[in-house]
Amino acid sequence: MRIRLFAGGTENEDYYEQLVKLLEELRQEDNRANTEGLTEEELEIYDLLIAGKKLTQGEEQKVKLSAKNLYKKLVDNRSSLLVVDWYKDEQPRAKLKYEVELSLNDDLPESYDKAAFDSKVSLLMNHFVDMTVQGYGWIGAA
Numbered sequence: 001m002r003i004r005l006f007a008g009g010t011e012n013e014d015y016y017e018q019l020v021k022l023l024e025e026l027r028q029e030d031n032r033a034n035t036e037g038l039t040e041e042e043l044e045i046y047d048l049l050i051a052g053k054k055l056t057q058g059e060e061q062k063v064k065l066s067a068k069n070l071y072k073k074l075v076d077n078r079s080s081l082l083v084v085d086w087y088k089d090e091q092p093r094a095k096l097k098y099e100v101e102l103s104l105n106d107d108l109p110e111s112y113d114k115a116a117f118d119s120k121v122s123l124l125m126n127h128f129v130d131m132t133v134q135g136y137g138w139i140g141a142a
Helices: 002-030 032-036 040-050 057-076 090-107 114-134
Strands: none
Touching (some): 032 040, 057 090
């Protein structure tokens, strides 16, 4: 019986340590935008742009700039790009995609070849549609 109690105690300690570790990871993630020098919205774009990419520190800085500039462009041009039901109509959807491509083309590092570039544009566009359809985030509030 002692072995069971001891094993249970150890198991509880393990759960407690895992919980403490999880809380620390959540705290770090919560502060990550600030740590990265980005807003939450810019961090969202940045995370999509760096997903699956191995980047140098210099390239990471360029991607951060790209995320900042893209977010600013979309917010500044919200009324013309994010019209009502933009995602349902090919013309406004194509207009938004074109603006995303222009912005990323200006700022992303050379390590984003055509395939990676096209993949990131598609990923962002799908994310923006999801946000709009589900009504969340900075685009969902448009």
